Amino acid sequence: STPAAIAAAIANGARRGLLAKGGATLETLAHVRTIAFDKTGTLTRGEPRVTDVTPLGGGDAAQIDAALAKAAAVEMGSSHPLGLAIIAEAEARGLAIPRTLDGSAATAGKGVSGQLDSGLVSVGSPRQAREAGALPASADALVTQLETDGKTVVVVSEDGVALAVIALRDEPRDDAAAGVAELKALGVTPVMLTGDNTRTADAIGAKLGLAVQAELLPGDKLAAIERLQRSGPVAMVGDGINDAPALAAASVGVAMGGGTDVALETADAALLRNRIGDVASLIRLARAGMGNIR
Ligand code: ADP
Ligand code: MG
Numbered sequence: 536s537t538p539a540a541i542a543a544a545i546a547n548g549a550r551r552g553l554l555a556k557g558g559a560t561l562e563t564l565a566h567v568r569t570i571a572f573d574k575t576g577t578l579t580r581g582e583p584r585v586t587d588v589t590p591l592g593g594g595d596a597a598q599i600d601a602a603l604a605k606a607a608a609v610e611m612g613s614s615h616p617l618g619l620a621i622i623a624e625a626e627a628r629g630l631a632i633p634r635t636l637d638g639s640a641a642t643a644g645k646g647v648s649g650q651l652d653s654g655l656v657s658v659g660s661p662r663q664a665r666e667a668g669a670l671p672a673s674a675d676a677l678v679t680q681l682e683t684d685g686k687t688v689v690v691v692s693e694d695g696v697a698l699a700v701i702a703l704r705d706e707p708r709d710d711a712a713a714g715v716a717e718l719k720a721l722g723v724t725p726v727m728l729t730g731d732n733t734r735t736a737d738a739i740g741a742k743l744g745l746a747v748q749a750e751l752l753p754g755d756k757l758a759a760i761e762r763l764q765r766s767g768p769v770a771m772v773g774d775g776i777n778d779a780p781a782l783a784a785a786s787v788g789v790a791m792g793g794g795t796d797v798a799l800e801t802a803d804a805a806l807l808r809n810r811i812g813d814v815a816s817l818i819r820l821a822r823a824g825m826g827n828i829r
Contacts, residue, residue: 536826544824552792552807553817560803563787564821568767570718570814571760571781574729574736575705576774577791578743578811581616583705585624586686590699591674602699604630606658606691609639609649617689618647620703621658643777644730644752646689654694658701660732662750664690669697685738687731712743714811719744721818726763728756728771728781756781772806772814789814 541558548555555561572578590598607625610618611632625632639649646659657667661678664670669692670678677700681688686702708714718725725745729736736749748759757780763769764786771778771785782788782801790802792809806813 536824540826541824544820548817548820551813551816553813553820554805554807555817555821556803558824560787561821561824563768564770564804564818565825566768567723567770567787567818569724569726569763569769571763571769571771571785572725572727572745572811573756573771573773573778573781574727574731574739575616577772578711578727578739579705579707581705581774583616583620583687583703585620585701586704587681587702588624588699589677589702591671591697594699599699600628600630602691603628603701604632605651605653605656605693605698606689606701608633608635608651609647609656609658611635612639612649613641613647615641615647616705617687617703618658621689621701651693656691656693658689658691661688661690661700662732664692664697667692667695669695671697674700679734682732682734683738685735685742687735707739707743708809708811711811714814715743715745717812717815718818721815723818728759730756730777753777753780757784760784770804770814789817 541561545555575581588599588603603625607622610621633651635649639647641647645663648657661670670690678688681702686704689701690697691699715725727740727745727747728751729749730751733749736747740747760769760771760781768786770787770789771781772789773782774791779801788802790805792807
């Protein structure tokens with residue numbers, strides 16, 4: 536390849552919303568063996584909607600609404616897509632959302648909690664609720680069924696007792712399955728990395744046609760990238776909500792355009808059009824720029 540070919544490839548990509556920071560990035564992209572994708576906000580739209588609110592231990596509509604309102608209360612300070620969806624559902628139902636006494640605290644990859652007048656309320660993964668002893672075994676079948684359906688489940692508990700299970704669905708982007716297939720056609724292995732639970736992630740992975748590593752905490756994503764790098768350069772595609780370290784650790788970090796500013800700063804490349812098919816376009820561009828068309 537020549538400097539002119541590389542400059543032409545970068546300019547050509549920029550016209551199509553495929554940004555690469557320089558020749559070194561293109562060179563690595565041309566040789567990438569694995570593409571790791573964040574799930575939420577990358578392969579999916581990142582706009583989950585509440586589909587079910589199920590009270591535990593029986594309960595009428597008023598109890599369902601009370602649990603949803605308490606969940607919304609502790610999600611108020613959260614910028615997590617699941618939190619925003621829970622608040623939106625409580626608002627859509629016209630519920631009065633109580634106030635926390637002193638804000639809420641989030642634990643990345645696990646959930647949030649806050650003190651209300653009525654008690655200490657937590658909203659988080661079933662795993663987290665189980666570990667806290669809040670989720671009774673009698674709820675397991677319900678959680679399993681919702682997750683097998685590709686929904687993300689969070690548990691609302693108060694003072695260590697589960698009140699309700701909230702299920703949310705985040706639809707894959709329209710071109711996600713086609714974009715994944717294009718990568719495989721280029722000889723690159725796609726894999727999904729997610730903090731979501733294994734059953735939900737497997738359901739989505741099967742639909743899109745890629746392997747899945749689930750239940751990863753932010754630090755685990757970093758370790759997963761390092762493990763994948765043993766078989767060659769790895770590109771990580773993410774929107775950057777809690778994925779900035781993984782983007783930085785990858786051989787090439789690729790930010791989706793709708794992502795956070797921190798993702799765009801950390802990344803080596805960016806896809807401005809939010810299309811999964813653009814990942815394959817970026818790789819073809821890099822191979823062409825390197826005179827390495829296959
Ligand atoms: P992803 O990798 O899909 O972006 P995260 O690492 O952000 O997922 O979150 C992993 C899991 O932690 C979620 O599926 C959920 O169970 C729980 N969780 C994280 N943040 C929240 C929150 N604000 N409210 C409820 N649950 C949460
Ligand atoms: Mg995310």
